[in-house]
Amino acid sequence: MRLRHMTHGTHEEFQALVTVTADPTCYSQAVGHPHWRDAMDQEFNALLHNNTWRLVPLAPDMNIIGCKWVFRTKRTADGAVERHKARLVAKGFNQRSLYGLKQAPRAWFKRLHDFLLSTGFCASNTDVSLFYYVLDGSRVYLLVYVDDIIMMGSNPSLVNTLLNRLATAFNIRDLGKPGFFLGIGTLHTSAGMILSQRRYMNDLLNRAGMTDCKPLATPASTMQAVTPSDELFDNPTQYRRIVGALQYLTITRPDLSYAVNRLCQFMHSPTVDHWGMVKRVLRYVKGTVDYGLRLSASTSTSIQAYSDSDWAGCPVDRKSTSGYAVFLGSNLVSWLSQKQRTVARSSTEAEYKALADVASEVTWVVSLLRELGLHTGQPSSLWCDNLGATYLCANPVFHARTKHVEIDYHFVRDKVASGEFVVNFVY
Known part of the structure; x- marks a missing residue:
């Protein structure tokens, strides 16, 4: 041991x-x-x-x-x-x-x-x-x-x-x-520490044969949407192996979460275009091997969580993608990007589902802090950029307009009513 x-x-x-x-x-x-x-x-x-x-x-x-x-x-x-x-x-x-x-x-x-x-x-x-x-x-x-x-x-x-x-x-x-x-290095600094997977990134680039590739500034294109393609990639095992390795890299690289989650949606039948997206992410990794996750002492222990979604962002099935980031004081402690399970009929519904996802994660974080005796007892702040979603969290009058939303998302209202969460609008 x-x-x-x-x-x-x-x-x-x-x-x-x-x-x-x-x-x-x-x-x-x-x-x-x-x-x-x-x-x-x-x-x-x-x-x-x-x-x-x-x-x-x-x-x-x-x-x-x-x-x-x-x-x-x-x-x-x-x-x-x-x-x-x-x-x-x-x-x-x-x-x-x-x-x-x-x-x-x-x-x-x-x-x-x-x-x-x-x-x-x-x-x-x-x-x-x-x-x-x-x-x-x-x-x-x-x-x-x-x-x-x-x-x-x-x-x-x-x-x-x-x-x-x-x-x-x-x-x-x-x-x-x-x-x-576990493949994660720690670099101690005067302000705290940085968690880095530099060696893992170099190993990954070597495994993909892209050690000498040209770096890119972004992991994904913001102009080109993911569309179906008939030309299948001739080595799907390699695709799954590299994308699976990229998933482990998101432990210290929240900036890769969205791009990697999108690649994971095509594991069953990757195409040549999808492999091109993988290579773009690897070229971004090549230029950011020195990036890591910074952790430092914070004067505040409040929990601040931010959520967002792109309504009907996937051109294939028109499902939305949720994303959130949870901060404990000044430190980022949890993040996620994933496609929603059902199609949202409005942007408000998509944002409300994203709020429910981050509310679930914050509930877990609060439970852990309470168990360890580290929770201050103050309500957690959830931030959303959709006014309709923030109103839904506190105003039951809107119930008639949201009957089609799955029941499990309505537990956000209970958290707000009990004073555990405060939902705020952010521009």
């Missing part, structure tokens, strides 16, 4: 991606290298330490399942080798908790979950991967992704104490400050 903990500090600048070498694909390729032998020894000893298996006599009716080694070189944000990772995985399916089985992540998470609760952590009801620990005004947060963990807290001594408790039950590896986590 690898664990990173966050405290205040600095980190060196991101550098260009370096050339990577291929990882071994089998035991015979790896055994000749000392670093891979050490990685396999560490993995095998960890499995023994965690009592992953027990030896039993072989019975005639047993279905023997083989195993294999999987190797991967872990790198830092600048591409330098951080360590060599070897994992022993099972080939097949049964009820034992081992790498490679469908049940393995669930069984591993249950063991970690039970241990954390026994040591005083509380499991979040809003996010199943989040745990928090409160003691004498100090707070520690622990976020889990499979066997990668980030721990952060306001009291360094308490963080170290909890790290030592984890070490008594698990073979953990403390990697210090999270300079690179």
Whole structure:
């Protein structure tokens, strides 16, 4: 298990991606290298330490399942080798908790979950991967992704104490400050930090064969609409692979959300024109590899959310696209761009549906902040540029004009009536 903990500090600048070498694909390729032998020894000893298996006599009716080694070189944000990772995985399916089985992540998470609760952590009801620990005004947060963990807290001594408790039950590896986590690099600045996927972007451009492409200033054309085309793209697997990779890039690049969401609508049968749209997005990525998501300390903890929609913007089915951005203080914490499920009969209806989407997201954010003891109790502000939609949120007299709108969107009115939300008009 690898664990990173966050405290205040600095980190060196991101550098260009370096050339990577291929990882071994089998035991015979790896055994000749000392670093891979050490990685396999560490993995095998960890499995023994965690009592992953027990030896039993072989019975005639047993279905023997083989195993294999999987190797991967872990790198830092600048591409330098951080360590060599070897994992022993099972080939097949049964009820034992081992790498490679469908049940393995669930069984591993249950063991970690039970241990954390026994040591005083509380499991979040809003996010199943989040745990928090409160003691004498100090707070520690622990976020889990499979066997990668980030721990952060306001009291360094308490963080170290909890790290030592984890070490008594698990073979953990403390990697210090999270300079690179799940493909996302962190650059610490005097004002806060920047989350960047620079290395991921370079890898993506290399995978698409566009490392030397000419950059563009925008990810999509504002003049050319997406229209049906009869000429199918000859490599739909490549299209799905690249667009799927672009989806992960939107974690730190909200400016790509609309363009990538539009590309995802043609996964089933991409055309040559759609592939051209993908290449345009990649050319935009080429010119913005230094872009990232800035997070900084804010004097305000108020929630401000903005929503918008383009009424009947899709020329194929005339459905509208909703978009929203949610700010906690001065930090952007959530965003989305997606096509609406039904056709809107007016611009007011389209904007109202977008308001409902952002209201749902803000409800989740508020629930999380309340659970962590970080919510101020002040109502959240929702901003919309359609007067009709803002009136609908507070005036039930308009009900006769909106009977055709699905009922689930009307929960916005309840939130406004209860004082949880305030809907404002923005020019």
